[in-house]
Amino acid sequence: xxxxxxxxxxxxxxxxxxxxxxxxMDDSSRGPISTLGRAVLNFINYFGQLxxxxxxxxxxxxxxxxxxxxxxxxxxxxxxxxxxxxxxxxAFTGAVFTAQSYFKFRDFGIESTIGSIVSVSLFxxxxxxxxxxxxxxxxxxxxxxxxxxxxxSEQIDALRAMGVHPVDxxxxxxxxxxxxxxxxxIAEAVAFGLGxxxxxxxxxxxxxxxxxxxxxxxxxNLEDLSYAMTKGLVFGMLIVVISCHxxxxxxxxxxxxxxxxxxxxxxxSLALLVTNFxxxxxxxxxxxxxxxx
Numbered sequence: 452x453x454x455x456x457x458x459x460x461x462x463x464x465x466x467x468x469x470x471x472x473x474x475x476m477d478d479s480s481r482g483p484i485s486t487l488g489r490a491v492l493n494f495i496n497y498f499g500q501l502x503x504x505x506x507x508x509x510x511x512x513x514x515x516x517x518x519x520x521x522x523x524x525x526x527x528x529x530x531x532x533x534x535x536x537x538x539x540x541x542a543f544t545g546a547v548f549t550a551q552s553y554f555k556f557r558d559f560g561i562e563s564t565i566g567s568i569v570s571v572s573l574f575x576x577x578x579x580x581x582x583x584x585x586x587x588x589x590x591x592x593x594x595x596x597x598x599x600x601x602x603x604s605e606q607i608d609a610l611r612a613m614g615v616h617p618v619d620x621x622x623x624x625x626x627x628x629x630x631x632x633x634x635x636x637i638a639e640a641v642a643f644g645l646g647x648x649x650x651x652x653x654x655x656x657x658x659x660x661x662x663x664x665x666x667x668x669x670x671x672n673l674e675d676l677s678y679a680m681t682k683g684l685v686f687g688m689l690i691v692v693i694s695c696h697x698x699x700x701x702x703x704x705x706x707x708x709x710x711x712x713x714x715x716x717x718x719x720s721l722a723l724l725v726t727n728f729x730x731x732x733x734x735x736x737x738x739x740x741x742x743x744x
Contacts, residue, residue, distance in 0.1 A: 518624050532590075549569055599711040630687050693715060
């Protein structure tokens with residue numbers, strides 16, 4: 452007699468492929484947690500990369516001499532090249548804000564105080580924030596595109612081969628130029644905003660010019676100017692660090708250059724808006740709002 456084989460006595464078990472994977476089920480149940488954790492890690496990693504870039508920049512500042520020719524060239528590109536954008540932004544912001552304030556203040560008979568409201572708003576918020584956003588869109592995109600093109604075309608590798616540090620040659624001149632140009636651009640935007648405000652209020656709505664300037668001068672002081680210049684300095688540093696980092700980390704050819712340019716503008720604008728909130732809280736303790744004298 453032939454003994455039955457083990458395969459005929461034992462029941463047919465399902466194959467491993469037909470058994471649901473416990474590991475797969477566990478991974479799917481942790482999907483949102485994994486996604487959140489990955490986002491947090493990427494966020495921390497990005498800030499770490501920005502910190503490394505800042506550290507290399509400060510090291511370059513200590514160990515090497517400033518490249519004055521490159522810095523002056525970048526000042527012309529950033530400062531002089533942004534004149535039209537800044538002037539239009541500041542002037543029409545002041546004009547629109549004046550018109551909106553007049554339409555409401557007229558109901559309470561306090562339309563002569565429009566100058567003070569517009570002045571403080573331009574110095575403390577509208578001037579620095581709107582100028583920063585416009586410069587981030589124009590200059591930040593140009594920085595990321597220029598450095599990113601050099602990265603994908605291996606020009607940055609050529610600089611290293613010649614013994615030139617890319618941060619020293621590319622980032623630091625832009626850093627110095629931005630920190631010099633940004634406060635001046637904000638001051639220009641505020642000046643043209645006040646000029647447009649006077650034009651609309653006095654020549655458009657008939658508010659006496661003496662009252663307009665009296666209230667403007669009474670409620671605006673050096674603290675407001677320092678407030679705007681401090682924000683301009685911080686915003687300029689944010690824009691140049693983020694834009695240069697995006698350019699230096701560009702990969703994947705022309706597609707990567709476009710992606711780095713987009714990320715430079717978006718990240719700079721978001722960082723500027725978030726930082727503005729915390730700067731406002733801090734600077735109000737350092738430069739408190741002026742009082743009537």
